[in-house]
Amino acid sequence: MRAPDTARNARPAGAAGAVAPATPAPGAGGGLDTALAAEHAAVYAYGVLAARAEGALRSTMAAAFTAHRARRDRLRAMIIERGGTPAEPDASYRLPAVPSTPDQVVELAVSVERGVTAAYLEAVASGDPAVRRMAALAMQECVVRAYGLRPEIETFPGMPAPASPSPAPTPAPSPPS
Template identity: 60%
Template sequence: MSARGAADDVEKLRKALAAEHAALFAYGILGARTSGTLRARISAAFDEHRASRDQLRAYITARGGKPAEPDASYALPFLPSGAALAVKLAVHLESGVMAAYLELVAAQDAALRRYAALAMQEAVARSYAFQPAQPAAFPGMPAPATPPPASPSPAQSGG
């Protein structure tokens, strides 16, 4: 791999790390504003993002880069005032993380591409786990046609 390719990979890693820092900040807020099973799922997501953050820091350091430190605060699109908004924010966070890893999929290093693809899958899975409605079995496929209502039998129609 060229020096330029390695530098590009480090920059992509740094962007993914920045997304993980932002997700950790927001999940911390969500954890403080939720309870019950939702809080347990948010806590699990927080732990998963913390592990990803640590892995990204290790990748950056191993490539001679300096990992970015988290900002003191991050702007959130809204503050959740209830469970529905907490879920909406969690789904939004996972979309942002997925987008950051999408860029990393174009890394020069094949191991980083694989890591990024798996991280994207995890973000999508977390996103769907937060949403109350489950995805279609085959997303993108048209919905099956509903059968026409059954004709009344001769006994029902009085004939």
């Protein structure tokens, strides 16, 4: 994958440290291109994650790989049906780190799911009801997969985290009387 300072920025919104999909090429629009770029990156990432995991975690990573590959293929078909040209995946993508422990595999997988969730936001706003439905279901699947790996939910999955509130001021001690 190319470095983040190139014309094809690869980091999905709201997914710091996640595998970075390439910026989508012109296709059918309506958010499908952005979602496809994220799915290409997710397929790559889960291939690496499945290879780095063992036992039940490997099965979970393989199932996510299969799910993202199916979603990617459906997005490609939708873009073609709408007269667009789907972008091809990059030859490789930069991972923030190559996971070597089960915890690192889970961390990267959760980050990937959050990034893909964010990538579908534009498609959820599409004027096409079929695109909206597909995108909403894809986001739901990503959130469920992430929750299954780490049972916590972002404030609003797919949206940037709110700014941290300023610490409350503490009253100055009153002078002795």
